[in-house]
Amino acid sequence: MSSNLPLAGKTIILTGSHKIQTIAPYIEANGGQVKMFPLIEAQELVSTEDEMRLTQCNDYDWLIFTSQNAVSAFVEKLTRFGVPSSTIQCKIAVVGERTAESLQQHGLAFHFMPTVYSADVFVQEFNYEGRALFLRGSLAKSTIADGVGADEWTVYETVPSSKYIEALHEALIAEAEPIVVFASPSSVEIYAQELVPMLDWRYVKFATIGHVTTQALAKYGIAPIVQPQKYTMKAVIEQLILEETKL
Template sequence: MNNSNPLAGDTLVLTGTTVTQAVAEYIEQLGGRAVHLPLIEVVERTTEDNEKFIAAMDADWLIFTSQSAVHFFKQKLIRYGYTAQHFHAKVAVVGSKTAAALQQLGFTIDFTPSVFSADVFIQEFQPEIVEKCVFFRGNLAKSTIPDGLNFHVECYTVYDTIQTAAHMPALNELLTERVTIIFASPSAVDVFEAHKASKPYHVAAIGHITKTALENAGEMNIIMPHTYTMRAVIDELVKQKGTN
């Protein structure tokens, strides 16, 4: 392995809805090639707005577990003419990127779990008094948070996740031993497994829920770092290449 360009000759396929410029540049700095072929799309849901949006301003806690939820929450803030100052709730998040997106909107983050996962969140999130808690989520979010907390959680679905196989032909054309496909959700895994070609490839997961989905699909040797971020996946790939 070339220590200055450890990913030289490797292609990393990113299957999430968006890819930041920083992530793409980081892969390229390591000598790799970043290809964005999303297997899911997200669209705003507005049918649950009106009362739910206004009611959220009276909550004790707001919970966000994805950047997409923050993105569409931001769209609603703009649409209805509100800012972070109109909300007096504390804010709990899963994920450093989710936290950063909310901080850019002017919110202070009051709680994050030690592991960026909903099942760890419900173990560690133990506020003393909660009269009203609102969970901003997508339509495919599991019930882990509302079911796992010992108080009532109002769920506010702000976006819908739609699976798409539109990029699978291009993805299948890329598949070789030098390709690693990075998944951040079970939904993307489902699309890939339903349409993949019989060619060699490697897989990586952000989070143990996504890793479990890959394992259930029969994938082997799944790369997954302890920290559930895209950069951590890339670093773990570099680390494993260095030990081979």
């Protein structure tokens, strides 16, 4: 790998669920080494009410998705009950490009995306008529439901993953200047509980996606080296590249 590439000599550690790790080839193309240690896992939340809830979707004017995980869980439910995605006739709002792409991969179009990929901006910009249903994860805050008056359907749950803790600890102490990327407050909390007792915050640099994740880090007196205005993993890496080219 050429030492002239902007991330040459840098180790980027990804802690989010497997979906966010599709950024690895982009990091490697810019000279960085990627290590993946998910601290959280997302899994569909199965309920006896799922079939009924699916049949009620078209009673709404809008469905709201804020993550790829919600899309995946929704599609799993459609598949399990043999419901074609083409039967979903209501409009769809998303928060983020990846969520929109995930929908499109499954034959579902989106009709609204906020200018900034956050729930706060979504509720400011999403003006709609009729009824809306927010398909959420188990740890989602009430920002969207409260902000736009949407009903809620919890379609997946986020659970801590401890299987990579030891390997992550070994990677952190082996690298000279590792950069850990947090994509959610949940990952920050697990890191704080499991890793910090073994390795102090100050020996590692951090990058974050979104102001809510940055706020979770700030509770421990830590500021990220980058938190781009655009809330995507690619924007994080682009910002790291920009910072390196300034040096």
